[in-house]
Amino acid sequence: MSGVEWGVLRPESVADWINFDHSNPEWCYEGPDSTSMASRQTEGVAYLWNLLSLHGVALLADEVGMGKTFQALGIAALLWKIKPNAKVLVMAPNKDICAHWRREYHAFVQFHYRQIDHRVKNGVNSGPMQSIETCSDLEVLATAVEKGTDHLYLTTIHALSGLVPTSDKGTENIRIARGRAREIHDQIKAAVGDGGFDLIIIDEAHYFRNRDGGSQRVNAAEEFFGTSRTGLGNKVLLLTATPSHTKIDDIRNILMYFLKTDLDSNCSVGELMTKYGLRRFRRMQGLKCDYSKREYRIENDVPCDFNQRPESEIFFALYQKKLVTELGMTRDNKSLLYGFLEGFESVGRAETEPLHTEVADISIEESTGKDYYKAHDSELLARLSARYFETFRCLPDHPKYGSLVKQCTPKNLFEKSRDLHEHKHLVFVRRIPSVRELTQRINEAYDTVLAKKIYQAWGLNDDDRVVNKWRTSKPAWSRIGFDELVRHCQSNITPQEEDFNDEAPPDANDENDAYLGSAIADLFVVKKGRHGSTDASNVSLRFRKPESAFAMFLEPSIDYKLGGYLTYYKFEQGGKHRADYVTAAREARFRRHTLHTQESVATRRTYDTHKYVKELKTVWSLVYPQLSKLQKKKLDDWAQNRPDIAENFANYVRTGFLFASPVMVEFYAWFTKFSRNCNDVDVQVRYNAFVDYVSDQIEESLTLAYFKSALDTFEVLCEKIIDHKLGAWQKEWRALTSLQSPAWFASGESKNRQRLILGFNSPFYPNVLVATSVFQEGVNLHLQCRKVHHYGLAGSPGDNEQRVGRVDRLFGKVNELLKIDSKVELEINYPFLKNSIDEDQVASFIAKKFHFEEKMDTCTQGTFNRSVELTRENWRDFLRRPKESVAIKDPYPAKFDNINLPKKDLF
Structure with a gap:
C-alpha cells in the first residue's frame, strides 16, 4: 500500500477501535480462550490483517453466518484509519448483495466503530467519513474511479459476464471480453496509480473456482484482476463459506488469480489454507452453552405418494417409461439431471397461464444452468401433460406439491397458541416454473x-x-x-x-x-x-382514510401506551363539513413529543378543532397491557426518549396490518360481527363501541401476536436488513403495500427482491418464500425463519450449505430460540416421490453429501460426484440428527505466535 506499512495487528488493538458486541458498550476482548463470536470476529480482523500484510492475499472461509462481512469491514475501517483516502473495491455476486454491503458498512461504523475520530466516523450523525459508490458495471466503475471522489466502490461479479455488447456477440465473445476487461483494468490503474486499489474484497469468492471452465467470466476476470506483476489491487481479501465448493482444487483456483507468485503444484490444500486462510466453525450462544450446527440441525425425509389417484399415477408411470425409451436415462449412462420430477404440472400450466421468459439477471447462477425453464425432459413433460389435459380436462396431480403445500399452510391461523415464526418457510426449487406453481x-x-x-x-x-x-x-x-x-x-x-x-x-x-x-x-x-369495490375493500378504507373515525384504531396512543385523544378536526369541502380524525391525532402527538414538522403545518387544510364526546382510544391501548415487561420497557423508552422511533414503528405495523398480513382479515371479521349487532348511527359512539368489542378479543388475537413480534424485531430489521433508519418516522413503509399474499417467489426475473427480503424477515408477508438459487447466497433471511425445504436438490453440498446458511446465522431466529430452549431445531426438509427416480436422486445425494460435507468443512474432500446411484438401502441413516454437545476444533484458526512481521504500533 503506497506510503503505508500494514505491519502487525493484535486482537487487543482491534478491540480498542471496534466493538463487535453491539449490546454491550463496555465490551472488551476476552482473550484467546473465549468462544464468543465478538472475540472470534476480533481475532479474525487481526489475523486477516496480518496475512494481508505478509502475503498480500488472505482467504476468510469462516462457516456461514459468522459475520464475514463485518470482519472484512473491520479491516477496511482500520485501513481508512491509517489512510483515510484509501480506495477499496468490493465485488459481490449481485446488486442485492451490494446493497447489503452498503447497509452493513453504515451500521458497522455507527454501532461498532468505537470513537468519533473524523477519519472513519464523523461527529455529525456518527456515520462513515468515507463515501460509497455502487457501480452497475465495470465501465461505470472505471468512470467512478477516475472521478476520484469516493473511497468504497461496490460492483458485481456478474459485471464480468456483461462486457460484450449485444451487437458484438458471436464467436469472438471471449476475445472481446478479455480485451475490454484489459482496457478497464488499465483505465483504473491509470486513475489510482501503479499499486491499484489499496484493498479488494471479493465476496462469495467460490464463483472464481472454475478456472478451466472457459467461461466469459473466467477469461474476463484474468484480465481484469491482472497478472502477478500488474495486479488490480495491492491487497486482496477473499470471502467464502464454502472454499472447496465442489472439489478440493477450488481453493487453489481461487487463489491463483491474486497471488504474486505462481503456486507450486505440489503445494497441498492444507498448506495453502495454513498459509493464506482462516476457517472457523460458528458457535451459537444458547441457554447454557454454545452450539455448533450439528447440535441443532435436523434433516427430514418427506415421502409423498399418489394416495389413490390412479390417473396421475398412470401418467407418472408413463413418464418414467418415456425417460428410458425416449431419453435413454439408464443406470449405465448415469446422466439423470437433478431436478427431474420437480414440477411436471408447471409445464402443463404454462400452456394456459402467462409464462414469463427468464431475463438476464444480476445473479450468476441464473446463467449457469442451475435453475432452468427447460431440462432434458421438458418437451416430454409438456407433450404428456397436454395429452393428459385433453383426456381428463385437468392437469395431473403432483404429490410433492401437495405435501409441501400442507407443510407450509397453518391449520390454526386464528387460534391463540401461535408463534408467528412457525409460519415462515424458505423453499428452494430448480425448475423456474415451479416457483410460480408452488406460490399459487x-x-x-x-x-x-x-x-x-x-x-x-x-x-x-x-x-x-x-x-x-x-x-x-x-x-x-x-x-x-x-x-x-x-x-x-x-x-x-x-x-x-x-x-x-x-x-x-x-x-x-x-x-x-x-x-x-x-x-x-x-x-x-x-x-x-x-x-372495483367490495365490502372488504370498503372496510379496509375505513381503517385507512383520515376522515374515517375507524382509521383512529391503528393510530398509536397519544403517549404510545394507554392515552387517548380529546379533539379532532373539521374542514369544509364541496360545501360540506367533513371530519379529519387522523391528522388531528398525529399533530397532537407531534406537539406532545416535539416532533413538529413544517410539512405537517404548511400542507394541511384550514381546520376547526372540535372535542370528542368521549376520549377516543386506539388499538395500542388494548395491546399495551398484554405486552411483556421487556416489551413495555421498550415502548416506554421510545415514548420518553425516542418518539421518532415510536412513530416509525407505528407506520410499520399500520402498513403491515392493513396490507401484508392476515390481520386485515381479522379486522374485517371483527367489524362485520360488530356491525351485525350495532344499531348506533353516531360515528364516535359506534367507534367507541367497536373498541369495547375488540377489547374482549385482543388477548387471543392475531393483532396482538403480530404487534409483539414486530416490536421484538423492529430495531434489528431496520439496522440489518433494509435501507431504513430506525428513527425515520416521516418515511412510509411502501414496500409492504405490495406484499399482500402469504406466499411469493424470488427468481432471476423478480423485479424487486429487496421487498421480499424485508417481508420475509418481518412477521408480515410473505410467510412462504419460494426461491431459485438467486437467494441461495449472500442474503439474510434469518430473523423469522427456522425451516428450509429443498424441493429441488442443490447441485452440490456446497450449494446445499449456502442455502441452509440463509437462515442459519448469528442473531437469527434459531439463535434467539436456542437462548430459551436447548432443544430447538433448524428443520431441513427433503420431499420426494416414493419408489421412483426421484427417491433415487434424493437418496444418492443425501448419502454422498454426508461423507462429502464432513471433509468439505475441513477443506480435505475430493470432487463431488453428481451421478445418481440407483439404490435406496439405508439412505435415511445419513440424514443429520442433532448431536449431543461435543467439542469442535477449528480447522484453520487464528494464530498470533511467531508472527514474522515488524513489531509496530499501527495506531
Missing part, C-alpha cells in the same frame, strides 16, 4: 383458511349454499362470488359511513402475475370498473 398453490391453500374466517363472521358455515357457490366460483373465492355472499347476508345491517374511493396501492403486483396471488387479499384492493 400455497396462496390457494391460505385462501381456504382466510375465507373461512370471513364467512364465519357473517354467521355462515362450510356447507351453506352461498359459501359453496363462492368456493366453487371461477376463480375460487372470486370478487363476484364474494359480492353475492355479502348481498345475501346484508339485509339487516345498519347503514354505515359513506364508502371511500381509493386506488390500488403503489407497487402492486404485475397484472401478469395476478393469478399467483391470494384471491382473499385481492378482495381488499380497490380496482377500476365494475366490482
Whole structure:
C-alpha cells in the first residue's frame, strides 16, 4: 500500500477501535480462550490483517453466518484509519448483495466503530467519513474511479459476464471480453496509480473456482484482476463459506488469480489454507452453552405418494417409461439431471397461464444452468401433460406439491397458541416454473383458511349454499362470488359511513402475475370498473382514510401506551363539513413529543378543532397491557426518549396490518360481527363501541401476536436488513403495500427482491418464500425463519450449505430460540416421490453429501460426484440428527505466535 506499512495487528488493538458486541458498550476482548463470536470476529480482523500484510492475499472461509462481512469491514475501517483516502473495491455476486454491503458498512461504523475520530466516523450523525459508490458495471466503475471522489466502490461479479455488447456477440465473445476487461483494468490503474486499489474484497469468492471452465467470466476476470506483476489491487481479501465448493482444487483456483507468485503444484490444500486462510466453525450462544450446527440441525425425509389417484399415477408411470425409451436415462449412462420430477404440472400450466421468459439477471447462477425453464425432459413433460389435459380436462396431480403445500399452510391461523415464526418457510426449487406453481398453490391453500374466517363472521358455515357457490366460483373465492355472499347476508345491517374511493396501492403486483396471488387479499384492493369495490375493500378504507373515525384504531396512543385523544378536526369541502380524525391525532402527538414538522403545518387544510364526546382510544391501548415487561420497557423508552422511533414503528405495523398480513382479515371479521349487532348511527359512539368489542378479543388475537413480534424485531430489521433508519418516522413503509399474499417467489426475473427480503424477515408477508438459487447466497433471511425445504436438490453440498446458511446465522431466529430452549431445531426438509427416480436422486445425494460435507468443512474432500446411484438401502441413516454437545476444533484458526512481521504500533 503506497506510503503505508500494514505491519502487525493484535486482537487487543482491534478491540480498542471496534466493538463487535453491539449490546454491550463496555465490551472488551476476552482473550484467546473465549468462544464468543465478538472475540472470534476480533481475532479474525487481526489475523486477516496480518496475512494481508505478509502475503498480500488472505482467504476468510469462516462457516456461514459468522459475520464475514463485518470482519472484512473491520479491516477496511482500520485501513481508512491509517489512510483515510484509501480506495477499496468490493465485488459481490449481485446488486442485492451490494446493497447489503452498503447497509452493513453504515451500521458497522455507527454501532461498532468505537470513537468519533473524523477519519472513519464523523461527529455529525456518527456515520462513515468515507463515501460509497455502487457501480452497475465495470465501465461505470472505471468512470467512478477516475472521478476520484469516493473511497468504497461496490460492483458485481456478474459485471464480468456483461462486457460484450449485444451487437458484438458471436464467436469472438471471449476475445472481446478479455480485451475490454484489459482496457478497464488499465483505465483504473491509470486513475489510482501503479499499486491499484489499496484493498479488494471479493465476496462469495467460490464463483472464481472454475478456472478451466472457459467461461466469459473466467477469461474476463484474468484480465481484469491482472497478472502477478500488474495486479488490480495491492491487497486482496477473499470471502467464502464454502472454499472447496465442489472439489478440493477450488481453493487453489481461487487463489491463483491474486497471488504474486505462481503456486507450486505440489503445494497441498492444507498448506495453502495454513498459509493464506482462516476457517472457523460458528458457535451459537444458547441457554447454557454454545452450539455448533450439528447440535441443532435436523434433516427430514418427506415421502409423498399418489394416495389413490390412479390417473396421475398412470401418467407418472408413463413418464418414467418415456425417460428410458425416449431419453435413454439408464443406470449405465448415469446422466439423470437433478431436478427431474420437480414440477411436471408447471409445464402443463404454462400452456394456459402467462409464462414469463427468464431475463438476464444480476445473479450468476441464473446463467449457469442451475435453475432452468427447460431440462432434458421438458418437451416430454409438456407433450404428456397436454395429452393428459385433453383426456381428463385437468392437469395431473403432483404429490410433492401437495405435501409441501400442507407443510407450509397453518391449520390454526386464528387460534391463540401461535408463534408467528412457525409460519415462515424458505423453499428452494430448480425448475423456474415451479416457483410460480408452488406460490399459487400455497396462496390457494391460505385462501381456504382466510375465507373461512370471513364467512364465519357473517354467521355462515362450510356447507351453506352461498359459501359453496363462492368456493366453487371461477376463480375460487372470486370478487363476484364474494359480492353475492355479502348481498345475501346484508339485509339487516345498519347503514354505515359513506364508502371511500381509493386506488390500488403503489407497487402492486404485475397484472401478469395476478393469478399467483391470494384471491382473499385481492378482495381488499380497490380496482377500476365494475366490482372495483367490495365490502372488504370498503372496510379496509375505513381503517385507512383520515376522515374515517375507524382509521383512529391503528393510530398509536397519544403517549404510545394507554392515552387517548380529546379533539379532532373539521374542514369544509364541496360545501360540506367533513371530519379529519387522523391528522388531528398525529399533530397532537407531534406537539406532545416535539416532533413538529413544517410539512405537517404548511400542507394541511384550514381546520376547526372540535372535542370528542368521549376520549377516543386506539388499538395500542388494548395491546399495551398484554405486552411483556421487556416489551413495555421498550415502548416506554421510545415514548420518553425516542418518539421518532415510536412513530416509525407505528407506520410499520399500520402498513403491515392493513396490507401484508392476515390481520386485515381479522379486522374485517371483527367489524362485520360488530356491525351485525350495532344499531348506533353516531360515528364516535359506534367507534367507541367497536373498541369495547375488540377489547374482549385482543388477548387471543392475531393483532396482538403480530404487534409483539414486530416490536421484538423492529430495531434489528431496520439496522440489518433494509435501507431504513430506525428513527425515520416521516418515511412510509411502501414496500409492504405490495406484499399482500402469504406466499411469493424470488427468481432471476423478480423485479424487486429487496421487498421480499424485508417481508420475509418481518412477521408480515410473505410467510412462504419460494426461491431459485438467486437467494441461495449472500442474503439474510434469518430473523423469522427456522425451516428450509429443498424441493429441488442443490447441485452440490456446497450449494446445499449456502442455502441452509440463509437462515442459519448469528442473531437469527434459531439463535434467539436456542437462548430459551436447548432443544430447538433448524428443520431441513427433503420431499420426494416414493419408489421412483426421484427417491433415487434424493437418496444418492443425501448419502454422498454426508461423507462429502464432513471433509468439505475441513477443506480435505475430493470432487463431488453428481451421478445418481440407483439404490435406496439405508439412505435415511445419513440424514443429520442433532448431536449431543461435543467439542469442535477449528480447522484453520487464528494464530498470533511467531508472527514474522515488524513489531509496530499501527495506531
